[in-house]
Amino acid sequence: MRDQIKRLTQLLRASAFSTGALLCLTFTPPALSASQQQLDGVKQEISRQQNQLSSKQKKINTLQQSLKQQELAIAATAKKIHQAEATVRTLARSIQALQQEQQALLQQQLGQQEMLKELLNTHYRQGKSSQLATLLSGMDQDRLDRMTVYAERLSQARAHTLDDLAATKTELQLKTHQLSQQRQQQQDLLAQLTDEKRRLEREQQQRQKTVRTIKGQLKSDTRYLSELKNNEKRLVAEIAKAKAAAEAARRVAMNGLAGQKGKLPWPVKGTIRHRYGSPLQGELRWKGMVISKPKGSQVNAIYGGKVVFADWLRGYGLMVAIDHGKGYMSFYGYNQTLLKKVGDTVQPSEAIALVGDSGGQETSALYFEIRRKGTALDPQSWLTR
Structure with a gap:
């Protein structure tokens, strides 16, 4: 459409020149009137097409805003699911431990019951001859004293066992x-x-409709290229903000990634869909790499640092940026949900997000970048072979 406007503008200029020539050469009112009508028609067409362009851009912006809200809702739901699944796993371990404790208490209870039976049996056998009968039997005093102490200890043991059994029963x-x-x-x-999973499915279906509509609006190569360029500008702007915030709020010394080239762990293990420097669209090339991975997979920090950006960014979806110090930063985009917020300190290989397809992507993957002082580096060369 921009080409059409350009051609119409050229026609307008040519028409204006023709009108000037006509005014110099002739004063015929009908000819002047026809040229003026042609000029007015061209101006109206230019205005119409410019308004149409503006209307389409507004529609794209509105759709992108809808996409943002839908993907943020998906992120919130996915985070709830992630947390609930972690709680379920913790509960499962706790239930297993309780079951083992319960079995141990049951065994302890059985042992105490057997001991009590034995004590009662012994006490019963001893009770067949009373102390009076023993005294009248002519038993010597020392033996009588021993029998009395034995009886007392037997009674104490029975009482203690009864107490233990009651305590075991209460604990059980x-x-x-x-x-x-x-x-x-x-x-x-x-x-x-x-x-939550059903809700997530509904939200993802709605998101897919929005993505398809956006793709339809961006079907023109020039429009899509323009969108990609604007996405890059947005990222650069956010990098500048994040860098300024990191410098202002830095409290711990961070040594950057110097000396870590070829040693860093992969943020996710998967198939590389796009490599750094490969063609993106027109003259644009990928500034990072795209790694295919199933939705919901864990994304890990490649190195320790501080989170300086954790939000939705048009074209990149839910993104985390980590400042590693000395001008080095790593970026993780297209996520389903974020597990960290701005200001959080992260350790190497710590979980920071879950893989997704946010930002209008058609399939789930991780977008990964490394930059130094704002300049994109080949991230794969920094990762372990």
Whole structure:
């Protein structure tokens, strides 16, 4: 459409020249009127097409805003699912431990019951002859004293065993109650997970419709190229902001990535879909790399540092930027959800996000960049072979 406007503008200029020539050569009112009508028509066409361009750009911007809101909603739901799944795993381990404790208590209870039976049996056998009968039997005093002490100790042991058995029974009841509560909590969480996953599916379907509409609006190569250029400008602007914020808020010394080339772990392990420097569109080339990975996979920081950007960025979706110091920064885009926020300190290989397809991508992958003082570097050369 811009080419059409250009041609119409040239026609307008030619028409204006023709009108000037006509005014010099002739004063015929009908000819002047026809040229003026032609000029007015060209001006109206230019205005119409410019308005159409402006309207389409507004529509794209509105769609991108809708996409942002949908992908942020997906991110929130995906984060809830991630946290719920982690809680379910913790509960499963806790339930297993409680079951083992419960079994140990049951065995302990059985042992105490057997001991109590033995003590009662012994006490019963001893009780067949009373102290009076023993006294009248002519038993010497020393032996009588020993029998009395034995009887007292036997009675104490029985009382102690009864106390232990009561305590075991109480503890067993408590463990059974805890186990029941945690199983109920686990069931509730699993039901919540099912609901959240259904919601996630609905949100993703709505997002796909928006992505298809945006693709339709950007079907022109020139328009798509313009969008990609603008995306790059947005990223550069955010890098500048993040760098300024990092410098202003830096509290810990960070040594950058110097000396780490070829030694850093991969943020995700997967197939490389696009490499650094490969053609993107027209004269544009990839400033980072795109690694294919299933949705929901964990994204890890390549090195320690501080999170300086964690938000949705047009063209890159949900992105995390980590400042490693000395001008080095790493970027992780297209995520389904973010696990870190601005200001968080991260350790090497720590989980920072989950792989997704945000930013209007058609398939799930991770967009990964490394920059030094704003200049993009080949990220693959920094990763382990």
